[in-house]
Amino acid sequence: MVNFQIKNRKGFSLVEVLLASVIFGIFVATFVSAYLYGEEATMLAGNRARATFLAEEGVEAVRNIRDAGFSNLTDGVHGISTSGNQWSFSGSQDVNGIFTRTVTVAPIDSKRKNVTVNVTWQQNAQRTGTVSLVSRLTNWIIAGIGDWTNPTETGNVNISGNQDGLKIATQGDYVYVIINGGSPDFVVLDISNPDSPVQVGSFVLNGSPVDIEVIGNYAYIASNDNAEELKILDVSNPSAPVKVGVYNAPGNADGYAVDVIGNTAYLVRASSGDNEFIAINVTSKTAPVALGSVNLGDTGNAIRVLGNYAYVASNSNTQELQVINITNPSLPVISATYNIPSNNNAKSMAAFGTTVIVGTLTSGDVRIFDVSTPTNPVQAGLYTAGGNVNDISLGNNDTYAFLATGVNSAEFQVIDISNLSSPSLLGSYNISGNNALNGIAYSAVKDRAYAVGVSNTEEVVVIAPQ
Amino acid sequence: MFLRLRVSKKHKRVFARKGFTLVELLLYVAIVSLMVSTIVYFSITILEARVKNQTIAEVEQQGVQVMQIIAQTVRNSTDINAPAQGTSAATLSMNTYTGSNNPTIFDVSGGVIRMKEGSGSPVPLTNSRVTVSGLTFQNLSRANTPGVIRVQFTITYINNSGRNEYGFSQVFSGSASLR
Numbered sequence: 001m002v003n004f005q006i007k008n009r010k011g012f013s014l015v016e017v018l019l020a021s022v023i024f025g026i027f028v029a030t031f032v033s034a035y036l037y038g039e040e041a042t043m044l045a046g047n048r049a050r051a052t053f054l055a056e057e058g059v060e061a062v063r064n065i066r067d068a069g070f071s072n073l074t075d076g077v078h079g080i081s082t083s084g085n086q087w088s089f090s091g092s093q094d095v096n097g098i099f100t101r102t103v104t105v106a107p108i109d110s111k112r113k114n115v116t117v118n119v120t121w122q123q124n125a126q127r128t129g130t131v132s133l134v135s136r137l138t139n140w141i142i143a144g145i146g147d148w149t150n151p152t153e154t155g156n157v158n159i160s161g162n163q164d165g166l167k168i169a170t171q172g173d174y175v176y177v178i179i180n181g182g183s184p185d186f187v188v189l190d191i192s193n194p195d196s197p198v199q200v201g202s203f204v205l206n207g208s209p210v211d212i213e214v215i216g217n218y219a220y221i222a223s224n225d226n227a228e229e230l231k232i233l234d235v236s237n238p239s240a241p242v243k244v245g246v247y248n249a250p251g252n253a254d255g256y257a258v259d260v261i262g263n264t265a266y267l268v269r270a271s272s273g274d275n276e277f278i279a280i281n282v283t284s285k286t287a288p289v290a291l292g293s294v295n296l297g298d299t300g301n302a303i304r305v306l307g308n309y310a311y312v313a314s315n316s317n318t319q320e321l322q323v324i325n326i327t328n329p330s331l332p333v334i335s336a337t338y339n340i341p342s343n344n345n346a347k348s349m350a351a352f353g354t355t356v357i358v359g360t361l362t363s364g365d366v367r368i369f370d371v372s373t374p375t376n377p378v379q380a381g382l383y384t385a386g387g388n389v390n391d392i393s394l395g396n397n398d399t400y401a402f403l404a405t406g407v408n409s410a411e412f413q414v415i416d417i418s419n420l421s422s423p424s425l426l427g428s429y430n431i432s433g434n435n436a437l438n439g440i441a442y443s444a445v446k447d448r449a450y451a452v453g454v455s456n457t458e459e460v461v462v463i464a465p466q
Numbered sequence: 467m468f469l470r471l472r473v474s475k476k477h478k479r480v481f482a483r484k485g486f487t488l489v490e491l492l493l494y495v496a497i498v499s500l501m502v503s504t505i506v507y508f509s510i511t512i513l514e515a516r517v518k519n520q521t522i523a524e525v526e527q528q529g530v531q532v533m534q535i536i537a538q539t540v541r542n543s544t545d546i547n548a549p550a551q552g553t554s555a556a557t558l559s560m561n562t563y564t565g566s567n568n569p570t571i572f573d574v575s576g577g578v579i580r581m582k583e584g585s586g587s588p589v590p591l592t593n594s595r596v597t598v599s600g601l602t603f604q605n606l607s608r609a610n611t612p613g614v615i616r617v618q619f620t621i622t623y624i625n626n627s628g629r630n631e632y633g634f635s636q637v638f639s640g641s642a643s644l645r
Contacts, residue, residue: 017497024501028508035515042519046526050638053533057641060614064643067611085552087606087614087641096639 044123048131051099051119055133058103058117061087063137066113070139070397073113078103098122111139145396146447146465148414149427154448155195156458159187165452165459167391167439169214174200174238175441175450176219177460178209185209186221188238194446195462201239205231211257211302218244218285220265222255229255230267232285247288250274257302259310264291264329266310268300276300277312279329292330296322304351309335309374311356313346320346321358323374336375340367350392350401355380355420357401359389364405366392368420383415383423388436393449395442400426402449404437411437412451412463429463431455517631521623524595529621529638532579532591532598536572536617539581540642543570546613549605558603558615574601579619596621600637612644 061080064087065072079094080087080103093102104116115135123129159165163182168175173192179185184202186209191197207225214220217236223229228246235241249255249267251274259266263283269276275293277300282288298316305311308327314320319337326332340346340360348359354372359365364385369377387407394401399418405411410428417423431437435455442449449463486494536558543562547569549555557573567583574580577597580588592598600620607613618639625632 014493021497021501025504028505032508032511032515035512035519039515039519039522042522042526046522046529046636049526049530050636053638053640056537057616057639060641060643061606064606064608064611064614067643068608082604082606082616085604085606086608097637 040124044129047098047121047123048129051121051129051131052133054096054099054101055117055119055131058101058119059115059133059135062103062105062115062117062135065089066137066139070111070137073105073115073137075105075107075113078105108136113137139397145400145444148400148465150466151412151414151427151429151449151463152466153429153431153461154464155197155462157189157197157199157460158457159199159459162456163459164454165438166210167212168441168450168452168460169212169219170441170443170446170450171214172445174235175443175460176212176214176235177452178205178212178221178439179452179459181208186219186233186241188235188241189460190238191443191446191448191450191462194443194448195464197450197460197462201235201237201241203233203241203243205243210255213258213260215260220258220260220282222258222267222269224254226252229253229269230258230265230280230288232282232288234285245282245284245286245288247280247290249278249290256300259303259305261305266303266305266326268296268303268312271297271299271315277303277310277324277332279326279332281329292328292332294324294332294334296334299345301345301347302349304349304356306351306354306356306371307374309371311349311351311371311377313349313358315345317343320344320360321356321369321377323371323377325374336377338369338377338379340365348389348391348404350394352394352398355398357392357417359385359392359403361388364389364407366401366403366415366423368417368423370420380420381417381423383425385413386410390437391439393440393442395444395449400442402440402442404440404451404453406436408434408436411435411453412440412449412461414449427465431461432458437461514631518634521632521634525621525623525634525636528592528596529619529636532619532621533617533638533640535581535591537640537642539570539572540615541645543644546605546607546615546644549603551605551607551609551613554602554604556601556603558617572601572603574598574619592621594624596623598622606641614641614643616641 078089079091081090098121102118106114117133119131161182164180175189177187184204186203188201189197190200207223209221211222219233221231229249230247232245233241234244253269253272257268265280265282267278276296278293279291280288300312302313310324312322320340321338323336325335344360344362347361350357356369358367364387366383368381370380371377391404401415403413411431412429414426415423416426437451437453440451543560547559559569559571561568571582579591582588602618604616620637622635
C-alpha cells in the first residue's frame, strides 16, 4: 500500500487575508504616524526656537533698560512692550501670538539683579512648552566708581592768560571750559587720557561767558554780551568749534545760567526791568526763538528743569528757591518759592528725579529739597560746606554730589547724598594756594571730577578717587 | 467538481483540491484593489509628510540661522547708523569693531536677506528655496544707551505649484543689544 501524504494545499481564507491586512495596516499606520509625528516635532522644534528668541529678546530688552539707568530695573514680574518706540516694562506679562512672556526682576544685592525671562505656550492640547532664560545684570557704572574718601589731584591744565575759569561741562572724551574774559574764552580739552587733558580747540566769544551746557553736538552758553545773551556753538568737530546761532534777550541784563531740555533752552539773567526767566525754542540752532518769559524779581544764578517745572537759585532774600511752572513754555508762571533762612544768595544747583539741591554763598549751605510736589518744595537735608558753594555736579547714580567751593582748606568736596536727609562729607581736596573753584563737572565714564577755578597756573584741575 | 481521494483506511482524512469560483475571484480582486489603494494612499501620505517636513525644516532652520547671524552682528557692533533711535526701517546699518567691515548692512532684495560688510559685495543669507518679506528693524534704544535692535521678518517657502506640502510660512522676531 502506498502510504503517501498530501499536504493541505488550500488557498488563503478570508480570515487570513483580513489578518494579513490588519498586520500590514498596523505597520503602515506606524510609519505614517512616525512621519506625521516627525512633522509635528519639526513644528514644535520651530516653536521652541522662536520661544527662545522671544526669551532672548526679553533679556536683551531688559539689558537696554538697565543701560539707561540701573534704577529702571524695578523688582517684580513684568511684561515688556515697545510703547513710545523703546523697550519698557508694561503690565505683568506680554503676549506674542501663541507665546506668553514674563520678565521677573529679583534683587541679589544693591548692585546686582537676577533677570528671569519665561516664555510659555500651548504645544498641543495636552502639553505646555516653557523656555526659561536667566541672566544677571550688574550696575557696572556704580561698580566702576573709585573710593572718593581721599581724592587727589592727578592732573591740571594751565590755560594761557590769568583769567579765571568759570564753568565746565563734560561729554564723552571732552571737557568744555569757559573763561572769564580770556582770549580764547571757550576751550575744548580732550580727556581720552583722563589725567592729562589736552587742549584741542578753542573759540573767542563776544562778551564774557557765564554758564555752559553741552548736549550732543552743541554747546549752549549764557553770556553777558548784550546782543547775544545765549550763544549756540557747534562742537561736533572738537578741534574747530563754531558759533552757529545766538539769541538776543530783551534789554541788557546778563545771561547767568542756562539749562537745555530737548529743544528748549531755559535762560535766567541778572535782575533788571526785563523778565529774568526766558524759555527759548532751540529747534533751529541758527535761529533760536523766545517762547515765553516771566519776571523773577531778582537775579537768577542757576537753573535746573525737572519735568514741567524749572527751579531757579535766586539772589532774592525771601525766595532763594523759585519754582516755575513751564507746562506751557510760552506762559511760564512762578508756582512756588522757598525762603532759605539767612540772606545768603543761592548760587548753584543740581537736580535729579524728585530732588533739587541748592548751594548758597558765604555759609555754604547745601540744601536738599524734596520736590515730589513741585509746588511745595520741602527741605529734606542740609550740609554746610563752610564757604561759597559755586557749583554742584552729581555722580555715582546721583548718590554723590561734587562741590566746587571757595573754602580755602577744602575747595573740592564730595558729599554722600544717598540718604537725602543726612548728607555727609565723603572726602575733600585742598587746591594749592587759596584758589577758589568756580565750576565742576563729574565724568562718570572717566570717574574723574574736572574743576575750574581762579588759579593762574592751573585753571583746570583733574581730581581722581583713590 | 471535486475529487475525493481515499489515501488510507487508517487515516480517514479527506483532502480537497478545489479551483476558484467566480465569486472567489471577485472577492480576491476586491481585497487586492482595496489593499493596493490603501498602500498607494499611505505611500502618498508618507511622501507628502516627508516633503512637508522638509519644507518646515527648511523655513525654520533658515529663520533661526538668519536671526542668529543678525543678533550676533548687532551684539558685536559699536554703534547703529540707521534706523535712528525710535524709528524703524527695512535696512539696518551698523559699525563694527573691524574698520574694514564698516558699515555692515542688512537688507532684503528680491526676497533674499543680504549682508554687506564695508565695501564688499552683498552676501545672501537665505537660499533660493525661500522668500523673505516684511523685514523690519526697529531701533528701540533708550537715550544714551549702547542701543537695542528688534528684528522681524517672514520666511515663506516658494510654492509655485500651490501644493499644500510646499506651503509654509513663519514669522521670526528677536532683539539684540549692543554691548
